[in-house]
Amino acid sequence: MDWITSKIWGIDTTPSYILLNSPHGFAAIVYVEDKNTPYGMADFKLTKNMWETLDFTVKEIRNPTVEELNFRIREMKEEIKKAPNKHDLFSLTFIGHGGLEGGKEFIKLKDGMGYTLANLYDEFTTTKCPGLSGKPKLFFIQACRGQKKEPQTEVYYAADEETISEHCDSFILLSSFPGTKSYYSATTGESPFIKSLCEVFERDFKNQYIEDMALKVKIACTGKNYSGKTVTVTAIDTLLRKLKFHSSQSTKSLPEYSQTFRHLETTDGLHCSSEKENPSELESSKEESEQTTQHVSQLEKEKTDLHNQRIYQQIREKIKKNCEIAIVDAMKVYHEEMQKEIISIKNEQGLQSIDKNARTKANKKYEDEGVFTRENDIGLYDEGKKKLEQDLSDEFETHRNVFKAQKEKIKNNCETAIMDAMKIYQEEMQKEMKSIKNEQGIQNIDKNARTKANKKYEDEGVFTKENDIGQYNEGKEKLEQDLTDKFETHINAFKVQIKYNCETAINDAMKVYHEE
Numbered sequence: 001m002d003w004i005t006s007k008i009w010g011i012d013t014t015p016s017y018i019l020l021n022s023p024h025g026f027a028a029i030v031y032v033e034d035k036n037t038p039y040g041m042a043d044f045k046l047t048k049n050m051w052e053t054l055d056f057t058v059k060e061i062r063n064p065t066v067e068e069l070n071f072r073i074r075e076m077k078e079e080i081k082k083a084p085n086k087h088d089l090f091s092l093t094f095i096g097h098g099g100l101e102g103g104k105e106f107i108k109l110k111d112g113m114g115y116t117l118a119n120l121y122d123e124f125t126t127t128k129c130p131g132l133s134g135k136p137k138l139f140f141i142q143a144c145r146g147q148k149k150e151p152q153t154e155v156y157y158a159a160d161e162e163t164i165s166e167h168c169d170s171f172i173l174l175s176s177f178p179g180t181k182s183y184y185s186a187t188t189g190e191s192p193f194i195k196s197l198c199e200v201f202e203r204d205f206k207n208q209y210i211e212d213m214a215l216k217v218k219i220a221c222t223g224k225n226y227s228g229k230t231v232t233v234t235a236i237d238t239l240l241r242k243l244k245f246h247s248s249q250s251t252k253s254l255p256e257y258s259q260t261f262r263h264l265e266t267t268d269g270l271h272c273s274s275e276k277e278n279p280s281e282l283e284s285s286k287e288e289s290e291q292t293t294q295h296v297s298q299l300e301k302e303k304t305d306l307h308n309q310r311i312y313q314q315i316r317e318k319i320k321k322n323c324e325i326a327i328v329d330a331m332k333v334y335h336e337e338m339q340k341e342i343i344s345i346k347n348e349q350g351l352q353s354i355d356k357n358a359r360t361k362a363n364k365k366y367e368d369e370g371v372f373t374r375e376n377d378i379g380l381y382d383e384g385k386k387k388l389e390q391d392l393s394d395e396f397e398t399h400r401n402v403f404k405a406q407k408e409k410i411k412n413n414c415e416t417a418i419m420d421a422m423k424i425y426q427e428e429m430q431k432e433m434k435s436i437k438n439e440q441g442i443q444n445i446d447k448n449a450r451t452k453a454n455k456k457y458e459d460e461g462v463f464t465k466e467n468d469i470g471q472y473n474e475g476k477e478k479l480e481q482d483l484t485d486k487f488e489t490h491i492n493a494f495k496v497q498i499k500y501n502c503e504t505a506i507n508d509a510m511k512v513y514h515e516e
Contacts, residue, residue: 016243016244017089017136017239017243018315019089020088020315021085021087022055023057024055024088025056025080025086025090025091026057026076026090026091027057027058027091027093028058028061028072028076029047029048029060029092030064030092030094030095030096031063032094032096032097032109032110033062033063033096034097040095040096040184042188043095043184043190043191043194046190046194047197047198048060049198050197050201050202054245055245059076064110065110065111066109066111066113066115068110073123077123077128077131080129080131080132081130084130084131089135089136090136090137091137091138091139092120092139092140093139093141094120094143095142095143095191096109097144098141099145099147100147100178100179101114104116104117104118105118105146107120107141107143108143126169132169133321136210136239136243137169138171138172139170139171139172139173140173140197141174141175142191142193142194143175144176144180144181145177145178145180146179146180147180148179168239169238169239170236170239171214171237171239172237173233173235174236175191175194175221175231175233176193176233180232183231192220193221193233196221199220200220201213201245206245209242209243210243210244211239217233218232221233327366327388329365329369330362330365330369331395334361337354337357338354338358338395338399351403355399359392362388362392366384414471416460417457417475418478418482420456420457421453421457421479422453422479422486424449424453424456428448428453429446429490432448442490442491446487446490450483453483454479
């Protein structure tokens with residue numbers, strides 16, 4: 001269908017980035033003044049005016065040190081994080097000096113320190129700035145990329161620049177070829193790169209994509225020889241969609257039918273003015289013209305409908321992505337709350353209680369982040385709400401299973417500690433029983449054996465105690481009862497033995513008496 005639409009109706013079906021906000025987002029301009037030359041300020045003014053014309057919020061960052069630039073970057077990322085749906089894209093323009101050291105390109109800041117371009121781009125990747133996920137990141141660098149001078153005027157493509165997957169949705173335009181110098185005009189103080197960039201973008205942003213405008217900038221710069229120096233602009237393009245700064249929903253007439261219609265109108269006019277046609281032929285010509293007009297109108301309507309459907313689908317994708325991000329963040333809040341409180345849980349009732357509290361906070365997070373989805377709702381907000389509830393229920397089941405497994409582990413640990421403690425008690429009692437003279441003696445060795453048994457229980461039960469859900473004390477009570485029962489067994493055995501010994505002694509005495 002896309003092929004047919006493109007070939008027959010002339011509609012570009014390549015997916016495009018959607019710009020819904022006004023302003024579209026931040027346009028940061030980092031300008032490092034060179035006190036030794038007047039260059040740079042003219043570029044700064046041109047660039048600022050351009051981004052304001054293109055409907056961006058300009059963030060001026062003048063003469064920053066490395067620390068100050070990092071702070072301003074964190075500041076912008078924090079604003080984007082708080083309201084990601086208000087930012088359709090991000091742009092950063094650097095105007096100043098740069099160079100190449102150790103194979104790494106850098107820009108030079110106020111404190112004389114270098115800031116590598118790789119690190120600059122990396123600050124706005126999906127990993128470090130999730131609010132710009134799936135959105136264009138544009139970088140325009142007016143700085144030297146080395147000390148070489150270009151010997152020719154051909155335009156080279158930076159096709160082998162190293163990029164990685166998380167740098168998708170980026171567009172980088174640099175004022176010179178890798179390893180070479182960048183120049184300014186000695187008369188105007190303007191650079192050919194910034195001058196051409198602003199001219200082309202301000203002129204064509206309403207009806208051309210950024211890739212096409214960038215090509216014009218390259219061509220324009222190649223033709224601007226400042227002091228006899230050739231300027232070769234290079235680009236690194238990882239955009240996954242087409243980008244136009246001005247989204248117009250108006251459509252043009254189809255050339256084939258429009259030309260036919262204009263031809264019929266012109267021909268009809270000539271016939272009317274220069275030749276006497278009979279009424280039937282004239283009427284036939286008018287009917288044909290009306291049919292063509294209707295046909296063109298129908299095609300225009302179908303084309304507009306297709307365009308609107310594509311725009312609707314793209315908006316739906318953006319809302320869906322916003323919804324998915326809100327769910328992920330809400331689940332993160334839930335998980336953090338559960339992890340924070342689960343240590344203090346004594347029973348399943350307690351688990352359900354903290355689950356209820358964590359769900360409330362997760363739902364609040366979803367509602368706060370999902371405000372864009374709700375305001376532009378096409379059914380996805382409620383679908384996301386249902387999915388979040390299902391995910392929360394699944395997560396709760398996971399926590400409950402972990403809780404049960406933990407409880408079982410603590411129970412086994414407790415039982416093992418009791419068994420080992422009873423073994424110590426038994427060994428101590430058996431060792432001293434032979435020396436017992438009376439019931440007081442058995443009570444004394446019982447006391448000593450209990451102390452050692454309790455010590456053994458505490459040493460082995462440290463895991464149970466630290467992760468206590470009520471079973472440590474239960475185990476302690478059970479150990480005491482087992483020790484008491486075992487003591488009763490020993491004292492009864494002692495009494496039986498004493499009685500047996502006494503009866504044996506009497507029998508032996510009677511036997512002696514009888515023999516005598």
